[in-house]
Amino acid sequence: MKILAIDTSCDDTCISIVNVKCQMSNVKSFKAEVLSNVVSSQVKIHRKYGGVYPSLAKREHQKNLPMVLKKALRGAKLPRKKPKIDAIAVTIGPGLDPCLWMGINFAKDLAQQRNLPIIPINHIEAHIFANFVGKSKISNLKSQIFPAICLIVSGGHTQLILMRGIGDYKIIGETRDDAAGECFDKTARILGLGYPGGPAIAQQAAQLKLKMKNEKLKINLPRPMINSKNYDFSFSGLKTAVLYDFKKRSKKMRTSKEYIREMAKEIQQAIIDVSIRKTIQATKSYKAKTIMLGGGVAANDELRKQFQLKIKNLKLKINFLVPPKIFCTDNAAMVGVTGYFNQKKASKNWQKIKANANLRI
Numbered sequence: 001m002k003i004l005a006i007d008t009s010c011d012d013t014c015i016s017i018v019n020v021k022c023q024m025s026n027v028k029s030f031k032a033e034v035l036s037n038v039v040s041s042q043v044k045i046h047r048k049y050g051g052v053y054p055s056l057a058k059r060e061h062q063k064n065l066p067m068v069l070k071k072a073l074r075g076a077k078l079p080r081k082k083p084k085i086d087a088i089a090v091t092i093g094p095g096l097d098p099c100l101w102m103g104i105n106f107a108k109d110l111a112q113q114r115n116l117p118i119i120p121i122n123h124i125e126a127h128i129f130a131n132f133v134g135k136s137k138i139s140n141l142k143s144q145i146f147p148a149i150c151l152i153v154s155g156g157h158t159q160l161i162l163m164r165g166i167g168d169y170k171i172i173g174e175t176r177d178d179a180a181g182e183c184f185d186k187t188a189r190i191l192g193l194g195y196p197g198g199p200a201i202a203q204q205a206a207q208l209k210l211k212m213k214n215e216k217l218k219i220n221l222p223r224p225m226i227n228s229k230n231y232d233f234s235f236s237g238l239k240t241a242v243l244y245d246f247k248k249r250s251k252k253m254r255t256s257k258e259y260i261r262e263m264a265k266e267i268q269q270a271i272i273d274v275s276i277r278k279t280i281q282a283t284k285s286y287k288a289k290t291i292m293l294g295g296g297v298a299a300n301d302e303l304r305k306q307f308q309l310k311i312k313n314l315k316l317k318i319n320f321l322v323p324p325k326i327f328c329t330d331n332a333a334m335v336g337v338t339g340y341f342n343q344k345k346a347s348k349n350w351q352k353i354k355a356n357a358n359l360r361i
């Protein structure tokens with residue numbers, strides 16, 4: 001089954017074509033071949049604002065979509081006039097309302113022209129299914145996959161989700177304020193590292209190789225809610241702690257490479273510590289067989305490495321899945337795969353499909 005998938009939930013214009021082969025009843029026999037995966041990033045445009053500017057993002061989506069579609073069809077070696085596609089999957093939420101509508105309206109035009117059904121997609125579910133993109137990894141797993149604990153950490157969301165099976169989700173914890181990615185972005189801005197903050201902070205942290213020689217530079221950030229008896233997160237206090245520390249330093253010190261690298265490492269570690277602690281706690285108490293990561297922050301090398309190490313050290317007999325980095329950050333291949341598992345929602349009643357910026361999984 002060939003699915004053309006669209007995601008314009010935030011600042012990336014994404015179109016992908018996936019070819020899915022699977023026996024519906026068996027996730028393990030699942031193969032999702034990515035025929036093309038085009039992401040047109042708006043990073044340069046939003047950089048000057050230090051974050052995403054919704055009305056600008058909307059305008060850019062409108063401008064980019066036809067070109068991104070052309071590239072995706074060409075990449076999949078499909079003819080532009082009458083490509084053999086079975087359905088269109090489009091993200092309807094959660095995300096930025098004006099941006100979501102751009103993708104939805106584009107999907108509706110395409111679907112009407114070609115008389116195709118549209119499958120509405122939840123962006124968070126798609127971040128989970130990024131783990132199934134292009135995979136024989138799933139079929140290689142010896143044990144059962146479910147129940148699984150999914151940690152979705154992106155620019156807009158931080159959620160721990162109990163997944164008992166395909167389509168069976170329960171949010172067991174989430175951030176009470178900022179998302180993990182938002183915390184990376186906001187603290188990077190304080191340090192003058194630009195947008196997106198996650199990769200910039202990771203890069204600075206990786207450059208801090210030696211142990212600090214200068215005691216004055218020692219930074220101890222809080223690990224918010226790490227000991228709370230629930231699975232919720234809070235990252236706004238971390239951002240405030242960074243700001244206080246930054247402000248109390250002399251201008252010379254806070255603009256020094258050493259300070260920025262030390263601070264970057266501590267920010268990254270604080271986010272990693274809380275993420276790992278909560279996920280492992282949930283895994284144990286729900287007797288999960290799998291941990292799955294997803295979302296832009298899951299592209300973080302240290303987070304991936306430290307998760308793996310923790311699971312090994314604790315001798316947890318579980319599957320650990322994390323998507324390739326290109327499928328952690330926003331993309332439409334994950335939307336296509338999610339579309340396959342949501343075929344029952346496919347409809348030619350195109351007008352009924354609406355954006356829902358606050359859609360919950």
Ligand code: KG4
Nearest residue numbers: 154155156181196197198296297300329330
């Ligand atoms: O999933 P995503 O592409 O978009 C949303 O759905 O929000 O996530 C974007 C977020 C940004 O906050 C960005 O700073 C963060 O993911 N991010 C990272 C890394 N790459 C992207 N955070 C930490 N380390 C990274 N390598």
Ligand code: ZN
Nearest residue numbers: 154295296330
């Ligand atoms: Zn996302």
